[in-house]
Amino acid sequence: MYKIGIDFGGTNIAAGLIDENNQIIQRTNLPTRKEKGMEGVCEDIATCCATLTEQAGIATKDISVLGVASPGTINSVSGVIEYYSGMNVRNYPLAEKLRKLTGISEVRAENDANAAALAEAVVGAAQGAAHSVTVTLGTGVGGGIIIDGKVYSGFNHSAAELGHIVIVHGGESCSCGRRGCWESYSSATALIRMTCAAMEGNLISELHTIAHQDGKVSGKTAFRAAEAGDSAATKVVRDYIAYLATGITNIINIFQPEVLCIGGGISGEGENLLVPLRKLVDGEQYARTTPHKTRIVTAKLGNDAGIIGAALL
């Protein structure tokens, strides 16, 4: 038997056919036609499913599960999108619609960050850990919590908004309406803001050279300039990692997960990021004296985490 995993986002619907070893063996995707609403999204997901089975030369009856990872508040029990602000969706019966459109009887849905955390826990960087947390450092800071091998999403399916833990009371404005959220200090967006501020304050800096070469300021600019020995960039990277360590230490003091995976664009810095981060967290965490400490690692599945996690639901 095979599974299909769908990672539905604001710009793209990515689909994968998953074999019994939880490997993606076929892929397809379609752009998200927001203007067609959720009915259009469901039709496109059904088209992706048909494409995958056709590519693999199998039938719908060979698919045991269709799983969908979606942004927003997803009721994983009923398969309903309770709320997704990006398309202004409320109480949309995603699983029910897809059952009808695809003929696959077992359809499940989950929040995309939660699905990605599940994928890391089952086949990724947190494999074998009963309790793990995955944090993604991208446009925002996302989170997924795995407890006893299962997604934890609270009593209302809205938990694990780890980016929206305030770490600077009264600090930077966040898109969620609060001030000082971790997301406003540890997302790629925040790093770009800090990099731009350093560029304004340091007109002669490697930061300008690298941004000019790349045609833009990105989450990589400060890391590359710091590697070249630029002092303004070094300070940006140091400050960024200090904020990141504050948030990661918070998560560890709360959850003491066996593994904490860091994904998203910024995690591409790998050990450049993790070595100084682990040092700060080691010095700060509450349970410094225990021999059993959380392992902080780079997430393994990258953009595939949503597809694989969806198939594992």
Add this chain to the structure above:
Amino acid sequence: MYKIGIDFGGTNIAAGLIDENNQIIQRTNLPTRKEKGMEGVCEDIATCCATLTEQAGIATKDISVLGVASPGTINSVSGVIEYYSGMNVRNYPLAEKLRKLTGISEVRAENDANAAALAEAVVGAAQGAAHSVTVTLGTGVGGGIIIDGKVYSGFNHSAAELGHIVIVHGGESCSCGRRGCWESYSSATALIRMTCAAMEGNLISELHTIAHQDGKVSGKTAFRAAEAGDSAATKVVRDYIAYLATGITNIINIFQPEVLCIGGGISGEGENLLVPLRKLVDGEQYARTTPHKTRIVTAKLGNDAGIIGAALL
């Protein structure tokens, strides 16, 4: 059958005999003789057990479980105190020792804050909720997490240090070695610090009158002076509740528990505290649009939570 719950702390060993309705029907206690070490503590716990059975006219064989709530890192599977800084204890086999000393075959142990959270979940203010969090506002800020009716303590039994979530990056020094922990802004200790600072800055204030009447500055001073209309006190209370709301909103964004119980000395302010707190949290929490919101309530069991929670282990 009966159960015995022990709440062992730095100054006192409180013991209760619990009936089948989870009510405390007999009580006893002994001071903690720190100088005698854990051997002395175990002897005194055994003495408490003997006193309770004697008072009730029952035999040891009528006790199904002896549960102990202890400060520190407690391995609830093995019943070992892995670390308790207050008595410099490492890897002490508490359950094993107590089995031998008391003759009760089923002995369990858990961290005291976790046990208190379990008690609130089973017979207290969070009764009926699968997921709940209990936060205690006392000398420090303590926490206990209940997920699917069970204590969550991470892979190393050290989780739920909710007071040690940094909410002010680089802020006030905390006893844990970090700066800006929630505990440093929302404990009774923090409230007293803020009250003293306001008294220094406002030599004519009701704060002085009330502190003089009480013979000390306490966690109640600012609340009483604010009730009397004092402006400096009103600002202290407002600032305190703003910090508290930041921390409570963090917990809700992370866990979305059905119920969040607030215990500890400051919770004695009841609705004086909770009404403005709920208002701030309502405006700040991420899942503002969901109809299913966390209920924020005062913990119900007070000082009995440790004893009852221990018996429920």
